[in-house]
Amino acid sequence: QSVLTQPPSVSGAPGQRVTISCTGSSSNIGAGYDVHWYQQFPGTAPKLLIHNNINRPSGVPDRFSGSKSATSASLAISGLQAEDEADYYCQSYDNTLSGSVFGGGTKVTVL
Amino acid sequence: QVQVVESGGGVVQPGTSLRLSCAASGFTFSNYGMHWVRQAPGKGLEWVAGISFDRSHKDYADSGKGRFTISRDNSKNTLFLQMNSLSSEDTAVYYCAKDSRYCSISSCYPAYYMDVWGRGTSVTVS
Numbered sequence: 001q002s003v004l005t006q007p008p009s010v011s012g013a014p015g016q017r018v019t020i021s022c023t024g025s026s027s028n029i030g031a032g033y034d035v036h037w038y039q040q041f042p043g044t045a046p047k048l049l050i051h052n053n054i055n056r057p058s059g060v061p062d063r064f065s066g067s068k069s070a071t072s073a074s075l076a077i078s079g080l081q082a083e084d085e086a087d088y089y090c091q092s093y094d095n096t097l098s099g100s101v102f103g104g105g106t107k108v109t110v111l
Numbered sequence: 112q113v114q115v116v117e118s119g120g121g122v123v124q125p126g127t128s129l130r131l132s133c134a135a136s137g138f139t140f141s142n143y144g145m146h147w148v149r150q151a152p153g154k155g156l157e158w159v160a161g162i163s164f165d166r167s168h169k170d171y172a173d174s175g176k177g178r179f180t181i182s183r184d185n186s187k188n189t190l191f192l193q194m195n196s197l198s199s200e201d202t203a204v205y206y207c208a209k210d211s212r213y214c215s216i217s218s219c220y221p222a223y224y225m226d227v228w229g230r231g232t233s234v235t236v237s
Contacts, residue, residue: 099172
């Protein structure tokens with residue numbers, strides 16, 4: 001069981017907006033640590049998608065956006081495209097575990 | 112081109128040891144913390160260990176404490192993960208990843224998010 005909780009799957013039609021939640025606790029997100037998001041296609045390495053809650057690295061489409069509040073964070077994908085079908089992971093730091101923690105991952109399906 | 116390339120994976124028997132390596136290029140390796148992240152077959156990502164740019168700080172996930180050792184050779188731009196007492200639960204693809212924060216002074220702490228990932232090396236314990 002992951003320290004950060006994500007829904008196993010979300011789906012949406014092309015063009016729709018989907019959101020992925022990431023729920024933590026007072027030792028990670030709630031302690032003020034930033035949340036980061038990664039995108040992973042089958043058989044490939046993860047790719048940094050959002051860092052420090054809201055920031056997109058160069059080259060990431062602005063369809064992807066992040067937010068954070070209290071003990072949770074969210075990743076939103078607007079204008080969903082077929083190429084967005086992938087697994088998405090949130091990540092933060094946990095001061096009780098003294099290390100990085102990931103969410104269990106969310107599979108995004110484009111209907 | 113900024114990249115990291117893992118090697119050293121393979122099929123090993125339970126109870127044995129394995130040493131993974133990660134060769135870095137295209138960036139000043141000695142100024143960045145580094146991490147190992149693994150992914151068991153069909154499962155999610157699990158952070159394994161992290162090391163600061165100057166080796167002064169190392170962290171481990173509970174799953175590897177006492178069995179895994181992360182180290183680095185800044186003169187050779189190489190990261191290592193020594194894994195002992197391996198079990199079937201360690202079967203996974205192991206990724207090497209670069210920390211995002213540039214560090215040049217001893218008080219600099221890794222940012223604990225990864226902006227460059229390798230393709231991974233597969234470890235099977237059976």
